[in-house]
Amino acid sequence: MSNPLLTSWDTPHGVPPFDRISDEDFAPAFEIALAEHLKEIGHIAENPEPASFANTIEAMEGAGESLDRVLSVFFSVAGADSNEARQALQRDFSPKLAAHSSKIYANERLFARISDLWERRDTLGLSDEEMRVLYLTHRGFVRAGAALEGEQAERMKAIKSRLAVLGTQFTQNLLKDEAEWVMPLEEADLEGLPAFVVDGARSAGDALGKDGPVVTLSRSLIVPFLQFSPRRDLREKAFRAWAARGANGGETDNRDIAAEVLALREERAGLLGYEDFAHFKLEPEMAGEPDRVRELLTQVWTPARAAAMADAAEMEEMMRADGVNGPLQAWDWRYYAEKRRKKLHDLDEAELKPYLQLERMIEAAFACAKRLFGLEFAPLDVPLYHPDCRAWEVTRDGRHLAVLVADYFARSSKRSGAWCSAMRMQAKRPVEKTPIVVNVCNFAKPPEGQPALLSYDDARTLFHEFGHALHQMLSDVEFGSVAGTSVARDFVELPSQLYEHWLEVPEVLAEFATHAETGEPMPKDLLDKVLAAANFDMGFQTVEYVASALVDLELHSGAAPADPMAKQAEVLAGIGMPEAIVMRHATPHFAHVFAGDGYSSGYYSYMWSEVMDADAFEAFEEAGDAFDPATAKRLEAFILSRGGSDEAQALYEGFRGRMPGVEALLKGRGLAA
Structure with a gap:
């Protein structure tokens, strides 16, 4: 019980004690938590009492607490700060997790209890959310193959196990390709590049222990290089390496x-x-x-x-x-x-970038959330998994709502892209839990002592991932299985893509887009150019x-x-x-x-969601105010707080009164005829 992953955490708001967790703790904690979860599932399946929502579905919602904690910590560090030990653990854990899942879905007694409840669902007096959780649980078991028997059931287990192994291998191959390719630059190769690109290349070289500037396959470095380098031969070399990730042979x-x-x-x-x-x-x-x-x-x-x-x-x-x-x-x-x-x-991106400081864009995202939903963000001093990470406590009217962890800078140990995850999902039953949400990005890290400057696309990414975080932080449901982003895949991008719109609200840029050296706000003519070029x-x-x-x-x-x-x-x-x-x-x-x-x-989900996000922001425009309180209240009530507690279409129609067509999307992208 000395394993910190298996002990109770007396940390602020239950943030994992990363300063006490080592890579050697994961494997033993994982094995113990797996066994504990199977034991809990066994008790539910073998319960001699007739199946009820409380002793079956709600009991399943509460099972696996230790396993959730172990895996949430592990996958947070494995994706954002990988090393050889963590990669080996991923390869070991993946097939075991697939086999574990198969054991649960293949538990005939458990499935019989769930099926019995589903057959009697109209006589159980369930609330709307309880009915939804029962429906999703039953559907999940059926789609996982719980009704299969004999050779078919065994084959399904084997397929899932193999897919888990292949998915991990695909990810690690890609990470290795991205980490190993480097293009050193001579001083002459820097000609024509803006200062922020040169600084990014030098910083990347320093981080990799190289003697001089380099281009890596980090999007935040390679894209501006492709934008600004007049050297067509170097652009071709860099682009071909970027396009060839995962297809280099070997x-x-x-x-x-x-x-x-x-x-x-x-x-x-x-x-x-x-x-x-x-x-x-x-x-x-x-x-x-x-x-x-x-x-x-x-x-x-x-x-x-x-x-x-x-x-x-x-x-x-x-x-x-x-x-x-x-x-x-x-x-x-x-x-x-x-x-x-x-x-x-x-x-000119080089003219624009000094006005898009990372710190000011974080402030902008927080300020919009305060105006829309009344959220407050206070820095939280807790140990995290990497020195680049930071945390905030999220409150409203003095009440604790969530913890937000952010990890913004690119590094060779981090997989590419940007994402939002949760170390803990919100729930009220069977135990009340507040969310711990993680935003991960891959922005170019500046040289020591200099401010981090973002491209406009970077700033949009920050707002996008923060939109996902809002979906988690404002979740207000009974059960964790339908909390936050636990929604249809083609609905999950609605809150994130919708939040991007607030970056382009003129008053937001006017207040928070300030020059890194002078502190002056973005000049109105430049602001007008930015907004005019939004669809460029x-x-x-x-x-x-x-x-x-x-x-x-x-x-x-x-x-x-x-x-x-x-x-x-x-x-x-x-x-x-x-x-x-x-x-x-x-x-x-x-x-x-x-x-x-x-x-x-x-x-396709990003575009399916964009059809809705373009229409959803029009609701604020129709109200005449991007921060209209009544519209924001409806957005939270019907979408951001509800998670997957109802069908996505019903949630959207509750907010907007109807489903949109593709016209708003084409108009928003400047592609309408």
Whole structure:
């Protein structure tokens, strides 16, 4: 019991005692917690009393407390601060967790109790949320294969175990590719780069122990390099390395893993009686089935492609003026788009960036949350898993609501991208718990003593992940299984994408976009340029996203392709993918889809949610105030506080009175006819 992961935590608000936890603690704590959870499940299944909601469903909600604590701590550090020991533990834990889950879903007595309650549901006097939790529990068991028997049941266990191993391997291969590629820069190679890019390259070199500046595959460094470097040869070298992640041959190549994952998913869906994995995966989502997803993506693809092709023609003319012959290439797009933005909007990222200080953007996100929902954020001095992390206590009217942990800077031990997770979900039953929420980003870390400066895309990412955090922090439900972001995959991005809109509210930028050196607010003419250019290059952004979403959908529709790369090429050719644009996430580094089941057949979710977020922000615009109290109150009451306690469509209609069409999205992206 000396293992800190298994003892009670006397820390402020139950934040894990990271200063007392070592990598050696995880494996023994994991094994003990696994056994404890199975024992708890066994007691529920073998209970001689007739099944009731309290002794079965609510009891299951309370089971596995130790396992949740161990895993929440472990996966927080494994994703954001990996090392060889943690990677080895991930490889060990993944199949064991899959087997553990299979044991629970294969427990015939437990499933019989759940099925009995489901059959008698209308006689149990359940509240709406209790009925919802019973429904989701029963559906989850059925979709996990609880009704399968004999060889089919055993095969389902084997598939899940193998998929868990492959997902971990895919993630670790990608992390290794990203961590190992470095492009050293000579002083002459820095010519033409803004100071913030040079500083980022020097800081990255220092962090890696290199003698001089470097470009890495961190998005916060490679994207501005591609935007500003006049060296076409270096842009090509960097871009090709970025695009080739997971497809470099050797031990870290993910192409065979993707093929096996797709085949196993198809088999899994077949065992459950579905025609393909896309139909299986989309059944519980708002979209419901693949054709509705195709319809949405096609509606957006056509105007987006037209806009991108028109932009490409203009940029090719700019290339020719620079004496560059041949077609526009993928490593040219960002460079000439930046030049074009400066030409059209007189807006220069290098001029803009000093006004987007990380600290001020954090303040802006907090201030908007205070005006909208009355939240207060106070720094919290607690040990965390990395020196770059920081924490705040979140309160309202003096009452503790949550803890927010943030980890903003890129490092080689952190997987790419940005995400929000929870070390603890909100719940009232069977034990009351307040959430501990984590926001992780990959912003370029500045040299010692200098402020961290963000690109506009970085600032939007900060607001996006904070929107997810609000969904967790404002959760107010009875049961943890439906708390916070535990919603349909194509609904989960609504709060995050909606919150991005507040970054573009003029009064927010006017107050918080202050110059890093002078402290002066962003000049009105620059502010006007920023807002006028909000939809600049939207054809490119939409095309790279929609192409990825369509490829994801088609990889999981019909028979699994033996060669996913050939299928990817076929889909892109079929939709007329512009030659100078690549998918945002090509198959070998499409972690959303292949690192786990999360966004498989579901990458479209960002756009499905955007249809709603564009319409939802219009509710504030219609009220005449981006901070309208009545609209904010409805948003919290029907969406942010409710988690998955009702169907997503019912929640949205409760807030807005109706479901939106695609028009608001096209208008918001500047793609409307």
